[in-house]
Amino acid sequence: MDFALIDPETKESVIFPVAPSQIKISIGTKTMSFEPIVLGNVEIPRGRQPMTFEVSGMLPKSSTPLGKRASDLEPNEIVEKFKSWSDAGPYGKKLRLVISETDWNLPVFFPSFEPTIEKAGGNIPYSLTLTEYRNFEVKEIKNTQNVTQKKREETKMMPKTYTVVKGDSLWAISRKLTGSGNKWPELWNLNKSKLKSKNKDLIYPGEVLTIPKEWLK
Template identity: 30%
Template sequence: MAYEVYIDDMLLPLPPEKIPVKYSGQNKTANLINGEEINILKPAGLAEINIDVTIPQMDYPSAVWDGSIDNAEDFLGKLDALKKGKKPFEFTVVREGFGGDSLFDTSMDVTLEDYKVSDDVSQGLDLLVSLTMKEYRHYGTLILNFVLKENGDAQSEQAEGERSGEAPQEKNYTVVKGDCLWSIAKKQLGNGSRWQEIHQLNKDKVKNPNLIYPGQILALP
């Protein structure tokens, strides 16, 4: 089985050996007057991800650099920007079977809680970076806009350009150096896990989703 692990739009050059995701609960235990113990059910807590990432400082045949970073300094700079940016980003794991078949993917909005950089003699010149990420849930106030028809009934206002019957415009993207289907889906569609949709639309020209080339023109959903 092959793994591709992305932090935001950054492909880790070497996938972690383990990817533990802890799904916490918030249930509370209480005691009734008669001494009976009960469990008060609460909404699920935020998931937490702890991974150890090896950043190679030497050439490894198994290491894959995606073009956005190609050394340890770039990687640490990206982590620093994510930590100071105070914005959620996407954590994605793309899984592929031994026959090249796509398996289930993990895609989760997270925040970078902390990270630790270690120089370990057993790792040689390589850096070991321990990351702690926490699931991010979007929240906010829902605002509905209504217009009044002549008969006084309220009707939700339809956004311009979303009228029924209008054919969606076809979009294309030209592949550049360092692109992969996941990064294209992230940049163009806002969600890297939608890379399979791009692959389905372009199966006539992309036989292997892991092999795309600069200059290729891909249709986007």
């Protein structure tokens, strides 16, 4: 069984000289939600947890007698490659894990790689943690409270009366309140009995007009 990590961008691969002595795989489900200050309310889709691989073993130097080596990489070469991958970005390098003779072939990143260097040029024991790489999508939930309040303010009921100001006419008031000046006869018929002037073309500032019920809907 060969244990390899491949850089999907450069196609460069690191094949461990010998397979790890132990690989522990964790698989589970998840339900998560949180409210980070920067993002606001955040909803994370439910589903299974990303798989994790806890790997441990030995990186043997080339002079160590082995029955069969999967690669001729020296331990220090592998350590240096991991260092360069860890410096590739804030979350490290996206890699692909391939374990021959198994069905394991998936994208991963490594939260930690811990080699134990006992002496220069010697064999290096190591522990490695790999986590399945999964695209993380954040769905921001908009604050509907302010939107609802705004809609309520926009849909406030029209006042039941209107106080005439200088420059007003029945046609202008009708257009202001309904969007159509052609409805002015409805306003005139409802209020003509209480207006100072019996001339529909003459109204005075300060007069209070009753708004037709049909306009209030």
